[in-house]
Amino acid sequence: xxxxxxxxxxAATTGKGKSNLMKVILWxxxxxxxxxxxxLDPHDEYYGRNDLxxxxxxxxNKNGSYYTASKPPNGALSLKIHISLLKPKHFQGxxxxxxxxxELMYAYYSAYGKDWIENLLKKDTTNITFDxxxxxxxxxxxxxxxLLDIRFNQSQDQLICKGIFDVQLGKTILVDIASKLExxxxxxxxxxxxxxxxxxxxxxxxxxxxxxxxKYFQKEGILxxxxxxxxxxxxxxxxxxxxxxxRGQNVFSTIAKExxxxxxxxxxxxxxxxxxxxxxxxxxxxxxxxxxxxxxxRNAIIESAAQDLTTQNRAIASLDKGEAIITSNFARFAxxxxxxxxxxxxxxxxxxxxxxxxxxx
Numbered sequence: 001x002x003x004x005x006x007x008x009x010x011a012a013t014t015g016k017g018k019s020n021l022m023k024v025i026l027w028x029x030x031x032x033x034x035x036x037x038x039x040l041d042p043h044d045e046y047y048g049r050n051d052l053x054x055x056x057x058x059x060x061n062k063n064g065s066y067y068t069a070s071k072p073p074n075g076a077l078s079l080k081i082h083i084s085l086l087k088p089k090h091f092q093g094x095x096x097x098x099x100x101x102x103e104l105m106y107a108y109y110s111a112y113g114k115d116w117i118e119n120l121l122k123k124d125t126t127n128i129t130f131d132x133x134x135x136x137x138x139x140x141x142x143x144x145x146x147l148l149d150i151r152f153n154q155s156q157d158q159l160i161c162k163g164i165f166d167v168q169l170g171k172t173i174l175v176d177i178a179s180k181l182e183x184x185x186x187x188x189x190x191x192x193x194x195x196x197x198x199x200x201x202x203x204x205x206x207x208x209x210x211x212x213x214x215k216y217f218q219k220e221g222i223l224x225x226x227x228x229x230x231x232x233x234x235x236x237x238x239x240x241x242x243x244x245x246x247r248g249q250n251v252f253s254t255i256a257k258e259x260x261x262x263x264x265x266x267x268x269x270x271x272x273x274x275x276x277x278x279x280x281x282x283x284x285x286x287x288x289x290x291x292x293x294x295x296x297x298r299n300a301i302i303e304s305a306a307q308d309l310t311t312q313n314r315a316i317a318s319l320d321k322g323e324a325i326i327t328s329n330f331a332r333f334a335x336x337x338x339x340x341x342x343x344x345x346x347x348x349x350x351x352x353x354x355x356x357x358x359x360x361x
Contacts, residue, residue: 001034003286003330004230005260008267011301012290017321018269019045021288022232023054023342026186027349029230030057030064036181038210039232040203044192049073052346054188058353065180067173068190069164079189080170081205083148083159084114090205093250095147095197101140104132118159118167121145121152147198164194164202174209181210184227200238207231208251214262228263231255236268237275245277256280274300286328291319307334 012018023046029035039046047053047066054060061075069079088105091097097105108116111127119127120141145151149163159167180187189206191199210229217223231252238244239252255264257280266284273281274296281304292298298316302309305327309316312325312334319325322341327334 001228001263003328004035004267005228005263005265006285006329007256007259007265007283008230009236009273009281009284009287009301010267010269010290011273011287011292011297012271012324013293013297014271015321016290016292016319017339018271018290019043020322020342021290021324021339022046022267022269024339024345026054026232027057027342027345030054030059030186033184034227036184036227036229037186037232038177038181038206038229039186039188040191040206040234041188041232042191042199042234044068044070044190047076047188047190052343054186056346056350058349063184064186064188065177066188066190067177068193070190070193078169079164079173079191079202080166081164081173081202082170083117083150083165083167084171085174086117086165086205087208088116090201090208091144093244093248093253095201096247097140097143100133100136101143104136104140107132117144117148121150121159123152147201149198163198174206177206178209178213181229182213182226203233203239204251207255211251211255211259211262211264214264218262223263226263228265230265230267232267232269234269236266236270237272240266240268240277240280241275242277243275253280256283271297273297273304276300278304286326286330289316289319289325289327290323291321292316305334306331309334 010018010021026037029037048055054064066076067079068076072078088102088109091105092102107128107130108120112119148165150159150161150165153160161167177187191202194202217226239250240256245253256266259265268284285306287301287305289301298313302313306329307327309327322339324337324339325334326337
């Protein structure tokens, strides 16, 4: 519980086994009642749609859920989000909107409430009480329509939805996912079929929903009764990188700084830790370091590690696939480990389950 809420960084060069390590960790966490996982999966590699994955865990049907926008298999759920659930804060920081553009969005939200996007795309200004630049409105309207893959059909006077954002489906998805996490489940959200900016946007929406709920739990004094939630973040610099955060803070950077107070942690996975600001790297109290060949990236990790790794510089560079060093505030010294190959973990589990059935237990 302490490790997950105080953030974990997994760093390695491509091909050194980051995904294999994360699958092994998540496989074990599926049996833990103290933790829940929101797995934001831009490559659709954790569920195991066409291969071994978390779906093969004996407790998956009870403790796991899989949302996808791409033809959900049996037992999976469709990834649809109703536009009434969207708020201006979901666009802030993660996407490159200027201050005047954000002001326009907040003005529409204040004037129209949950119907603000529909009225903005319909270019309804009835309830807008201040003047705004026509160019600002045009940019916001165009970018939101593109981001959500929605257009307004003037002849039919209705919004036409083509992607995961909808005007009919997905009204309860945020409540449903937050509730599953509250029940210590692991939720995989497959965003592999969603284009770049929209994929990051979806991740922001889901993370905001969980963060808001856990802030409410703290306010009500019941946070200690809830499981810690780990947000699994692939290609982490896309949302907590220096260039991104120069445009403004977002929910991921807020969790990196304050999440431990609310029992929410990030598990950030990257091959480029040097792109993450030093204060955020320092806040990630546990680092699992696989092979890192570039000196710049090794130095970023060494400078922010809980233990002194200066003598391990070359060792980190030469780590083979399946080998890692863990440095953590929760350990007295840096610890070398070997990581099992995920398919072998699954096969061993199935073998154990077969033996239990044969024994009649």
